[in-house]
Amino acid sequence: MALAVSVLKMRDLLLRAKVVDEVQMRAALARLERYGGRLPKVLTDMGLIDEEQVTKVIAEALHLPLQALGAVRRDPDALSRLDVRLCEENGIFPVSLNLKTHTLVLAMAEPTALDVVDLVAARVNARVQTVVASESQIAAAIGKYYYGRAPSAVAEPNLARRAVTAQLPEEPSSIDRSASPAATNQGNDVFGRRPSANTLLDEMLGDPPTPDFSEADLARLESLTLTHEKTSTILRALRALLTEKGYLS
Secondary structure (H helix, E strand, O other): OOOHHHHHHHHHHHHHOOOOOOOHHHHHHHHHHHHOOOHHHHHHHHHOOOOOHHHHHHHHHHHEEEEOOOOOOOOOOHHHHHHHHHHHHHHHEEEEEEEOOOEEEEEEOOOOOHHEEEEEHHHHOEEEEEOOHHHHHHHHHHHHHHOOOOOOOOOOOHHHHHHHHHOOOOOOOOHHHOOOOHHHHHHHHHOOOOOOOOHHHHHHHOOOOOOOOOOOHHHHHHHHHHHHHHHHHHHHHHHHHHHHEEEEE
């Protein structure tokens, strides 16, 4: 299946910005062709790039304003011009409509989709001014202003828990334990044994984990975890692509 022009433009934009490499992009495009969606969200869902980062890169590359939708005021005129299904299908949200200048401010997750811009302009009979917003913020705004849903809070990941459950090797050679005495004394607890029931209970109740990790320890653990997740995601996507093409059974 041939990729849409908007997807090709987004692909080139992100490769030029060097936020992903060629192999990661091919894996993302294979998943997009198979399941559909928008490229920035596919990359985010695969864990290849942070959503906030990719949104910022897109805005800077296209010289468009970056719009935070969490605090925008409800504009009945803008909302009434676009139906919710159109917004959901295209990852867009009508921020505001200036009736004097006939200008609609439209938040988009994939602003390279110029056919969507033209469609919206025809629907509202107004000039469209595009701003960039993340897919999750657009979905939250649609839920809030079209469906009346309360925004859901997103919990911050617990880095210590992620390090324990990432199934890392028992003694990674890349970890320099000499940099932190606490890491040297407690390294076996982190990499060798699963957390105790008391530790898990403390984490679920919101108390800090018992081990006293330094910021450097947490940064190294987070880096190892992300590398593990990205590698697994890319391999799964490539296997699915090879299977689909008939190279694997």
